[in-house]
Amino acid sequence: MRGASPRPQLRGPGVLHQRYVRRAPPPVTTQAVPGPGGGTPTAFLGSGRVVVAFIALLFVCQLALLVEALAPVRVVFRILAFGTSLALLVLAKGPRLKHPAKPFLLAFLGVTALNFFQPGTTSAVAAAVQLGIQASVFAPVFWASRLRIDEKMFQRIVLMLFLFNMASATLGVLQVYFPGRFQPALSSVIEGQGDAYVRSLQFETASGARVFRPMGLTDLPGGAATGAFYSVLLGGALFLGPRGRWKTVLGVAGIGMGMLSLYLCQVRAAAVTLLVCMVAMALVLMLGGRLMRLVVLTAVVGGLAVGAFGWAVAVGGDAVLARWSTLTASDPGQVYQGNRGHFLDDTFGERLPEYPLGAGLGRYGMANAYFGDNSDRNQPPLWAEIQWTAWVYDGGLLAVLFYPLALLLTMLWSFRVAIRRDDTRGDFWLWGSLLFAYDLGAVALTFSYPFFMSQMGMEFWLLNGAFFSAYRNATVHAHRR
Template identity: 45%
Template sequence: FWVPRLPIDMSNLRRVMLMIWIFQSTSAVVGILQVYFPGHFTPAISTVILDQGKAYVKGLQYQNAYGEVVFRAMGLSDIPGGAGSAGFYAVLFGTAFMLTSRKRMGRMLAVGTMVAGLAAIFLSHVRASLVMLVASAAVLVVVLAIRRARVRAARPAWRRYEAGTLIRLVAVLGVVAFFGFTWAVAVGGGSVIERFSTLAPADAGTVYHQNRGHFIEASIEDLLPEYPLGAGLGRWGMMNHYFGDNSNPNTSMIWAEEQFTAWLVDGGVPLIVVYLYAIWVTGMFAFRLSLARIDPELAILAAVICAYDVGAVLLCLDYPLFGGQSGMEFWMINAVLFAAAASRGQQNSDQTPAR
């Protein structure tokens, strides 16, 4: 409600995405260094993680390529595996600047951060980040392919600007996949292959059910009949950890491993419906904007944000994304895109898609 009403233009949109990209790329690089040099770049582990017990903490460690035991790459966070999220942003937002930068050095730097981001994902051992990235990359390729088919009717200057966008994107993604994985294995050793090979043996539905699907199944069978309109605020996650009254069995903690359970606990079925509708409207705006006859740079950034939206929704199946800073980032990024499009629409009202 606040950000879309700010006087934001394309330069502001680029600046916001640039700040996120720089921070997350730095976090990804730090995550790689943590596995390269165990103990030198590792921050203090979150007390919430340590309180889970030694066996749990030990499960967040693995042996790197040099035979040393390391934590899953944390990056600039205090949670083992935190570099996985940073790697996702580094790759996806790096794609945006690789496609829009007019300077060769800028494009090379973007590709470099994309390689580092993918390596950080592998070294974090967070499979959900890889699945999210693959899905987002596929959406981005499809959206740009559709736009390429439509841009023939646009201005000649725009056609020249976007002529090699799709080919360059596919080629760079292939290069990033090869070097990112190779680098991760060289640093993380066979543990990386062993961890991510678990995604291959069975179909996606079986793999998901074994790891996260059973939590949703339990929520539908147990929590939904008991709390169709929600169980009340502060019943799960850090809100419960800090402020919950677990001495009362009527307000005790409820475990929420993924977003749908969190929504069900907080507001029941109405909250799930309303929130999904809000996400749908948001994602569709980015999709329509990416295909509109507008400035190619704005369209490409919209396509990247559309791909990001799809990845974020998929990540809801893994953890409560909208219960923390990742959720705030989602709404802020999309709000900035909306404001930038509105600003451009005031300047070129005949070129902006209907709201």
């Protein structure tokens, strides 16, 4: 009854929301929100369409980097998405909900801000840009969680991300099939490493042509691996999702094309991370009692993985086979240690003792490249090959503590949604399973590169913030009926 004031007994993930869901306003479905052309700006800025528009902006910014004519203004496109994310902290409308990660992200930002006053900070502009990048990457979990998003809108968001990543993976395959025809301009940073390094990023196909590892919709050799990774992961969710022939076919196509592209990219870290993600998704499906879906997903992904590998070897030749055989020729730990493990050892063995409170801001990455002042020989620029090194530079021990705690709580929240067996509010168990696997993959990628200093890190917090909002709206709606 509408006049009653029931006290719902929440279990599972609902406990995390109990103190702030009860007073939330009634949900407004995305269908009821006027579009940008027919409604007020305020209505638009409180709707899930903000997320759709922001994702479109991310795609445009990434594609603009591939256009040679826009090279003089590349910096504009690099910072446009980050600046928009910060602006939406003010512009987005809606109740300020307490996502479990928020306190730790704010603590991390405070620690990072204190590094502005470190002696190592040699450029106030670069320091401000660095702080802005950090804040803009996780800002979506603050503003996206305010918006009126329902499950249908969340599905659209997932579909958008899937289609873009599948397009990148598909283009990567075409770049190998038709050498030079679909090839974007090589990143100037890569070209600056010298001919020997550039040549190491190429391989000889079965037809004898020498090609770069697939770039996809990036300007980096092997860059299509990111699109391939998410094409498989998001494709699995579409395949398991609400039944519809086109979604099933699209999901299977995404898994198959993603696998083929990933093999051709020869990025072993992405493949291992994908395996971890799929195992995580299988785990939550099992714990949630959805064994038949687990069996079907395993059969489809496993079958396509085997078939795609044979196809990749037939196209890529011995170079592909030799590259992937190294994963089974030695212990996986030794493989990681030989490629990225020494960066982790250096981070905790050398960098953290040297910079226990941080190294100052603006000394590495995009902020330093565009705005840094490296004239002081006593404070040279730094290099962060993995995310953990970046955290040490930005805030030392406290930064290494706060940000991973935020990630852990985010994963835990998704996990608790995923394993609910009595949830009748739609397919949130599926999206919880996807988010848990997706989040675990992001954590794994922090050991390979600075994931949370990129647009991919922004997409991570965007997806988690949108999911939090969608689940919260469904919870409020269920308890008001």
